[in-house]
Amino acid sequence: MPKPLTTTLCLLLIGLWMAGNTSTSLGDPGVMTINNVTPAVVVGWDLDTTWQTTGGELDRATVTRPRADAQTPDEITSIIQLDIPGNIKQRWAIQLRAENQTAIRKGDTLLASFSMRCVKSMNGSAYAGIALERAGEPYDKSIHLELSAPQIWQHYNIPFTAHDSFEPGEAQLVLQLGFDTQTVQIANARLLNYADKLSLTDLPAIEFTYPGQEADAPWRAQAEARIERLRKADLNIIVTDNRGRPLPDAHVSIHLDNHRFIFGTAVALGGIVNDTPDDRKYREILKQNFNHVVFENAMKWKNHGIGTPEQIDDALAWLSDNNLPVRGHVLIWPGWNVIPEDVRALENDPETLRAVVNDRVRSTASRYRGRITDWDVMNEPFTNHDLMDILGYGEMAEWFRQAELGDPDAPRFINDYGILAAGARPTRHQEHYEQTIQRLIDEGAPIDGIGMQGHFGWNLTGPERLLEILDRFAAFGLPIRVTEFDIDITDRQLQADYTRDFMTTLFSHASVDGILIWGFWENRHWRSTAALYNADWTPRPHALVWQDLIHNHWHTNESATTDRRGRVTLRGFHGDYTVTISHDNRTSTHKATINPGENTLTIELD
Known part of the structure; x- marks a missing residue:
């Protein structure tokens, strides 16, 4: 059995190649039989029939099929090379994709793998994101990682569990390559399905870490x-x-009765207004561990029927009675997929659309005046900009003014993802967020705070890099709040370690005034693996970290x-x-x- 290879770069990136009776070598494009279990091939490596190069900016890339050179392992016989220019707006604007050829069932044990080599880049590393996602809206993902490789071939084995079921053609394995200027080679990408015959621990492991994890850092x-x-x-x-x-x-x-720093959580409306034993336990845990809340979905314009105004009023009353302040999420999320259909019908009538959107912002803030501590006025403008495309980007400042008219006492935040969870790389997303905030300030928008979501997968940003990002945005002189923190990984110890280090880093920065997690119970969480508590209410290791910090270390x-x-x-x-x-x-x-x-x-x- 070969000795594991471990290479720690800015992101940790390492494929460990053995598990059980594995008969495979670096980049073998065939099946991987483990413990006498032969998997179904969901996606194989066939550049002529299975894989496609796609994306909105594909025309800016040069795609070739180079021959293997002397440094290429024998197992790699078919290579695709992409020369990618800078200033690509989205990582998925240039990507390789392949639809699932065989069915996937929810809970299946899957293994994705691929080989990658950097030919040329600004820092000597090439970057790729790998994801298994629905082949269409809303592109929900069972796995999503960003990995990098040096100028030698690296092979990555990524075990994970299917979050949903897909018939052939309903899902796609994608390799997203729209990162920095780079020339990258890809080979032997595939997806294997071991169904329920093996567990994740039986498969080749990826050993993840992050810079600064060391106890004496x-x-x-x-x-x-x-x-x-x-x-x-x-x-x-x-x-x-x-x-x-x-x-x-x-x-x-x-x-200490009530910490000035916000240690909050998103809540499901049902957990507050319903009265099952689990709902009562939900409220008990909520009161024990948090001093601030935000509704996960109930106050969104298109909330998919999650909560009526009357239920929201009842929940707000209970939260007030139990000394749990509530922040508002969200007044405007400017993408069509999160806006009611009757509003989208106005896209060819800009003036009526403008009036309807302004009324939504103003009237919602007014309705809850005195019961909401602050508002996310605008959410995720980097990827959700349909309204700005029609009404103009100057409309963003107007939404903040409308929110102020509705409730002048509630501070107004902008909110976006991908700012802290970007590993060690500066990204276009960060740059766009910085430019958007500056634009709002320049146009006189009454913006009072900066929200950073903080949804992490395996790509964990080291503490020193977190501080650099926070310093960059602290230059605006506005408070920074982590609004939607969670860590969707299966390594419980790594999850606990990073919870402690992330919270400590953020708590130590002068501009940060709070951390809210995006839910806490497995049965009411958008990513059940990330929840603090299991379905039976037993705390996971990172729940114990949360409790130790707020009840002991910072008490x-x-x-x-x-x-x-x-x-x-x-x-x-x-x-x-x-x-x-x-x-x-x-x-x-x-x-x-x-x-x-x-x-x-x-x-x-x-």
Whole structure:
């Protein structure tokens, strides 16, 4: 059995080639029999009949079929090469695709693999995204990874589970190549189906890591120092008797009741308004672990019937009664696929369309005024721009103004994905987001915050790179909030490690004011693998990380005794506190807030 090859680049990219009785070598285009199980070939490597080069910017690429050179392994006999220019707008604008030739059933154990080599690029590495997705809207994916290869052949084996069932031709395996300027060679791409005969652990593994995962990585001590400086402050307490005289030797304790930093989650409306045992458990876990919420779907313009206005009102009342503030998501998501059909019917009537969209933004913000802390005014403008294509990009600033008219007290955020979850590469998505925010500011839009979603797969961005991205957007002088964090991977330890490191990194940055995860329970999560809790409510390892950080590591429960001047200083995280004073069998309880800067509280003990 060959020894695993491990190559850690900016993204970790490594195929480990053995599992069970595997009889294969680098790039073998045939089937891979494992533990005497021969898989069905869903997609084979046939450049003449199976694979196609596609994409909206394919005409900008040069596609050739080079011969194998002396550095090419014998197993690779058929190669496709793509010369790709810079400034490609989307990674899928140039791609290889192949439809599934045999059926896939939900839950099937699949193995995707391909070989790649960089011929030329700006940094010596070539990039490719691999995905199994529905062959049409909404292109939902069972797997999606971005990988890179140096200037020698690398082979990648990627085991995963099918998220849905597909008859032949209903799904496609794609290799997305529209990244930076690069010349890349691809060979031996395929998809094998082991159905229910093998589990993921039986298949060749990919060992993933991320820069900075090491326990002694220098960024850790630096982050802790920033947290101590940025997230905590002193509370000076002076205790006197009822005549105003200092009271020495009084016991003083402070307990953090509500963290100033947002540790929130998306919620399913049904979990709040329904009353099954699971719904009651859902609300119990919610109250224990989060201090802020956002509805996952209920407030979207096209919410697919998930929630009526009356149900939303009932949910908002319960959340208010339980001291759980709610942020609004989303006033306008400007792509046709997420806009009601009757509105799309107005696409040839721009003025009526403009009026309807403005009314949606203004009236929705107004309806919930006083019950929503802040709004995502606009969502995902990089990929959803149908309204701007018709009404003009200047309309974006108008949506922010309409939101302000509807609720002048709720801060207004822009929100997009692909900003933090881009691995180590600067991307066109980041550049577009930066330009869009600058445009809004230049046009006088009342924008108050920057939302970054944070949906991660196996492509985990290292802490130091995260800080670079945050610094880039912090230059706008607006608060940054992670609005939809989750990690959709099956390696539970890696998931837990990255949860801790991601949260620590973000908590240590001065511009970040909160982290909201995109759901917490397996049975009410858009990506069940990413949920904190299993279907039976047992916590997964990254749930324990979340709890340890917010209930222990970043929680304050301190006590001390006053000096002869009746004074004591206690240090705690910013937030709201209960202060308890005890002296000579007398006890009193008080409320206090620790804010950044100097905090002084004088208490008279009767």
